Amino acid sequence: MKEVPLISTSELSIGYKHRNKEPTIVSKNLNLSLMPGELVCLIGPNGAGKSTLIRTLIGMQSCISGDIHLAGKLLNDFNAIEKARVLSVVLTSQISVSHFKASDIVALGRYPYTGWSGTLSEKDKEMVSYSLTAVGASELSSRYVSELSDGEKQKVMIARGLAQDPSVLVLDEPTAFLDLPHKIEIMRILKSLSRHPGRAVLLSIHDLDIAMRTADKIWLFNKHGDFYSGAPEDLILKGVFGSAFEMGGVHFDKKKGTFIISPEKKGTVSLIGGNNTEFIWTSHALERAGYNICTDTNTDITIEIQDRKGDTCWQYMDNTCEHDFFSIGDMIQFLCKGHKNSVDQQRSSDELMYLEFGKRTFPEVQRTW
Numbered sequence: 001m002k003e004v005p006l007i008s009t010s011e012l013s014i015g016y017k018h019r020n021k022e023p024t025i026v027s028k029n030l031n032l033s034l035m036p037g038e039l040v041c042l043i044g045p046n047g048a049g050k051s052t053l054i055r056t057l058i059g060m061q062s063c064i065s066g067d068i069h070l071a072g073k074l075l076n077d078f079n080a081i082e083k084a085r086v087l088s089v090v091l092t093s094q095i096s097v098s099h100f101k102a103s104d105i106v107a108l109g110r111y112p113y114t115g116w117s118g119t120l121s122e123k124d125k126e127m128v129s130y131s132l133t134a135v136g137a138s139e140l141s142s143r144y145v146s147e148l149s150d151g152e153k154q155k156v157m158i159a160r161g162l163a164q165d166p167s168v169l170v171l172d173e174p175t176a177f178l179d180l181p182h183k184i185e186i187m188r189i190l191k192s193l194s195r196h197p198g199r200a201v202l203l204s205i206h207d208l209d210i211a212m213r214t215a216d217k218i219w220l221f222n223k224h225g226d227f228y229s230g231a232p233e234d235l236i237l238k239g240v241f242g243s244a245f246e247m248g249g250v251h252f253d254k255k256k257g258t259f260i261i262s263p264e265k266k267g268t269v270s271l272i273g274g275n276n277t278e279f280i281w282t283s284h285a286l287e288r289a290g291y292n293i294c295t296d297t298n299t300d301i302t303i304e305i306q307d308r309k310g311d312t313c314w315q316y317m318d319n320t321c322e323h324d325f326f327s328i329g330d331m332i333q334f335l336c337k338g339h340k341n342s343v344d345q346q347r348s349s350d351e352l353m354y355l356e357f358g359k360r361t362f363p364e365v366q367r368t369w
């Protein structure tokens with residue numbers, strides 16, 4: 001049997017309506033689908049349309065045109081309680097209720113089932129406890145929200161969304177305000193929640209690296225509102241990932257799958273020796289300093305990583321000198337500052353010498369820095 005998408009759109013246009021003028025279209029012709037079992041990360045540069053899409057998909061904002069289906073039914077045909085049983089939303093805004101315990105906040109997620117009285121049945125209580133456990137926050141249950149860290153609050157808010165027992169969990173930047181280990185932890189939790197049968201998770205995120213490593217599928221807006229959907233690796237190979245975010249001085253390295261600041265290129269260095277890890281991190285530092293790396297020794301500068309009685313040594317060699325360094329930092333500093341000055345001084349004295357012999361032109365120096 002064909003699986004029904006949990007969210008699907010046809011020819012959807014999103015944007016902003018205005019009273020006396022044409023609407024602002026943020027993106028159009030969107031035909032996207034969120035399937036059960038998927039973790040989808042929505043990414044794009046600032047102002048590309050992520051929040052507009054999320055707000056439109058959850059019905060907080062009307063679309064300009066087109067259709068949105070939730071679990072096979074038109075979004076507009078749901079009443080609030082029906083929708084809350086299928087879709088739960090975790091927004092970024094910090095929790096402002098301080099006199100609530102974590103379990104009270106999570107219990108609010110049961111409102112589609114408790115009716116207006118809010119009285120929790122045994123099943124509701126079980127679901128609150130299950131949700132806190134599922135996000136690794138059971139020990140926070142009786143803590144006041146005001147006493148929780150941002151990461152802990154985020155877990156509680158996800159547990160609240162989960163307590164709704166939704167098919168679709170939509171989160172707007174759930175990793176904002178968190179440090180790297182907590183971002184990774186939240187993403188791990190969300191990935192495991194997406195594996196629950198019949199459920200999918202959609203989230204917007206600014207951390208591209210984390211999105212690429214976690215998402216089953218990426219939804220990507222570029223700055224022109226063009227929309228792309230696919231496995232992270234497919235989007236990288238198609239080049240859309242890089243072009244969506246590239247800006248002056250920064251470019252996406254397809255091989256490394258990361259953005260790099262493009263420093264002014266200073267030349268090529270032969271890098272030899274060392275174990276694999278030492279080689280990788282030395283290359284990393286040299287590239288960051290603006291050098292291309294090669295492994296033949298046909299360049300003006302060679303750096304050999306050596307073992308000196310258990311200590312790692314970076315031996316610098318060029319036509320004029322040799323130096324030993326016992327940290328990458330010292331070696332890079334020498335390359336970028338110390339040695340450049342000595343080369344410049346060398347060039348000036350060479351130049352003087354040529355001028356003295358009445359030559360007006362300075363021969364092309366074959367150094368690459």
Ligand SMILES: Nc1ncnc2c1ncn2[C@@H]1O[C@H](COP(=O)(O)OP(=O)(O)OP(=O)(O)O)[C@@H](O)[C@H]1O
Pocket residue numbers: 016024026044045046047048049050051052053
């Ligand atoms: N109320 C509004 N009226 C008109 N245009 C708006 C309105 N709100 C946002 N926009 C515009 O819609 C576009 C998309 O904005 P949106 O907030 O969806 O981007 P985003 O990708 O979520 O950005 P960010 O990463 O900065 O949060 C932007 O050009 C923005 O200026």
